[in-house]
Amino acid sequence: MRNLILPSICAVSLIFSIPNRGDAQSDLKLWYLEPAQAWTAALPIGNGRLGAMVFDGTAEDRYQLNEDSLWCGGPHDYARxxxxxxxxxxxxxxxxxxxxxxxxxxxxxxxxVPLGQMPYQPFGDLRLTFPGHDKVEAYRRELDLDTAIVTTTYRVNGVTYTRQAFASHPDQVIVVRLQCDEAGALDFTATLTSPNQDVQTQAVAADTLAIRGRARDYKARGDYGVVPGAVRFEGRCRVIVRGGKATVEDRQITVTGANAATLVLALATSVKDYQDLSADPAARCAEVLKRAADKTPRQIREAHVADHQALFRRVSLDLGGTWRGRPALASRGHPGLAFRAE
The missing domain is CATH 1.10.287 (Helix Hairpins)
Incomplete structure (x- = not known):
């Protein structure tokens, strides 16, 4: 027991004895020089209820979405x-x-009966398609741990494009902000998809695309059979553009000739508690987007950063200096840069 207690006390003492250096915040970035090709390489954002894995592609970007109450199957009696x-x-x-x-x-x-609990399910994907962005220059993506914001930048034909994504706890939305440094150079389409069942997409307003469906059935082990998917879900994506034009159809959002655009996503299910699935996910999404519409995208971002930093900056741990320009991962061209000693 003494062997366990002493190291624990030392570790706690070390953490709380280190001063909180304001200048260290700029070092808290995980950055990469190519898009994620696999889910495990994508960058995470989340607020405790909503989450996304950000792949940061150029010709096509993917945001794999999660909501914490979307499970397959439904409430039932496990007793044998x-x-x-x-x-x-x-x-x-x-x-x-x-x-x-x-x-x-x-x-x-x-x-x-059945043996095992119902598995958690992915909500779906937000996919952005950018015409002509197959070949880019100066690509970089990063997750800033101090702000909980993912940022992607690259150049196409001399135009610099920037995307930022975060999951706001105060406003309960996922936000994707897109901009470029040349007026009218931002063109893209946005679609919502889901691997679940009974999935439909629909334009529910001039600026909002919705996706709805039902969680998948659960095929139980043994002879129990199938637990029907009972959780209903809905997601809504509202588009805000500066300059240019945005149109919303039943299958996609199209933005042309814009200077900047913001996508605000709300996700919800019918789950009230572990045995009550009577909530209205459409009404929940509508209410969230209505509250978010009272704020500018900048105000949503500022509230998110303040909320995150109130928790994240309570403690800091300094393990010594490291060159901030060093890659986070080894690359094929320079396999040793990520591991080279100072």
């Missing part, structure tokens, strides 16, 4: 009839050291 009568036998086998026999008896007559 007559299970209690087998408990004394299972205990006896365990006390006799017959672990395997106890497990076999429990699996056959004692465990829940």
């Amino acid at each position: 009839d007559g299970a209690a009568q087998y408990l004394p036998q299972i205990r006896r086998l365990l006390f006799e050291g017959k672990q395997k026999e106890a497990e076999q008896l429990a699996m056959a007559h004692f465990m829940s």
